[in-house]
Amino acid sequence: MSTTQGARARARIEVTAAIKDEARRQLAAEGASKLSLRAVARELGMVSSALYRYFPSRDELLTALIIDAYDSVGEAAEVAHAEVADAGPLRRWIAVCEAVRGWALAHPHEYALIYGSPVPGYVAPETTVPPAARVALLLIGIARDAHRSGALTEPPLPADLHPEAERMVADFAGDLPPAVAVALVAAWAELYGLVSFELFGQFRQVVEEREVFFRHAVRRLALGVGLVDA
């Protein structure tokens, strides 16, 4: 039934994809704020108003690109992780972090779109949540495996964070120790601090050997979570 459900439906899918492709091209070339519906339409040989049959607004188009970007960085991290799936937790952690950094350097504007300042007044719809969680799930998985195999030393946790930590465990950290859940969330945010500072130019004239610096920094993040040196 879905094989050939009319030339119209097929054309719609193709045009939608073409719009996203061209929009992604412009995004990569000039950045989100220069992404123009009219320019996309022009490049595709259609008139601007026709584009509204596919995306009800510029924000909706951006949302589609955001989801794709989350999926793209998530997949890059998953692929890099799969390549060292048999290695120790520390090695896997570093592989995921370096994959995120590599993807960010290769797709700076898409990175800025998802981890930079949110478009003003724009609230990400629920649809973006699952793809956004892919990298985080990888990191959680690494910690969980380490925990199961005994290669995890619990970091300290102050008393006033116990309730919060328990909630995190119940919500998404599964069978991880609460202190590890808290440390993971912090390390996750700190990882993006490192990537963002490099990408947004804050390391200019401060860090030169960015590759080795990053590797060292994320290694220390892993140690902070409790992953032991393998």
Next chain:
Amino acid sequence: MSTTQGARARARIEVTAAIKDEARRQLAAEGASKLSLRAVARELGMVSSALYRYFPSRDELLTALIIDAYDSVGEAAEVAHAEVADAGPLRRWIAVCEAVRGWALAHPHEYALIYGSPVPGYVAPETTVPPAARVALLLIGIARDAHRSGALTEPPLPADLHPEAERMVADFAGDLPPAVAVALVAAWAELYGLVSFELFGQFRQVVEEREVFFRHAVRRLALGVGLVDA
């Protein structure tokens, strides 16, 4: 001579300030991308073209706001630090970090302007460097004081980062141990990762008790730099 160097010069200073004030108002209200020269001029009762006598372009106006924002967060951090100047390094570190977070929560759009995605194609001019360094200098100063008083344990530093670390020390870290300089830079970036994730909504449904979580996280950052528990 500079007391009354003509009504014209004084008027120019006042008008320039009024433009920046109104622009900051709009920035705080709607965000950088909605800041409009025409709207600023309208609000000030002038015509849009007149504004170009004071700022040659929208980007230049934004740059002025960026510098002010760096100074604003820098001063907030310095004030908070001065209030606990006699305390131990850890306490001072936490005070600075919490001041940054507090400022960011109070001025989200200005924070996004300086630490979010850079305006596409926009490269910050050299003028922005000194104000941007104020917070970093505070953190360096805390580490230096701790080092002098012996309250600093050197973190580990892999061999391949030694040259980079030496360069950092020569460039801006003064008499700090190289390993501390590297750890400081990383902690600095990680601090902004924590603040950005909270501000840009990545902690939604993940971290609820953001205040205590943040305090704990930056405390661990300080420990990672080598500041010892006082």
Next chain:
DNA sequence: CCAATGCAAGAGCGCTGCTCTCTTTTTTGT
């Protein structure tokens, strides 16, 4: 076969940053 639907096109609204020209006002040099 024909009515209903989907889609593209075009015109148009109000907004934007920015430039150019023209007039008025203030400062400066002789």
Next chain:
DNA sequence: ACAAAAAAGAGAGCAGCGCTCTTGCATTGG
């Protein structure tokens, strides 16, 4: 003191933007 020069404001205008509305055409399903 007065003319030349510099600075500032006003207004029109250009090209671009997101978005809406109406109109004609093609495809589709009953």
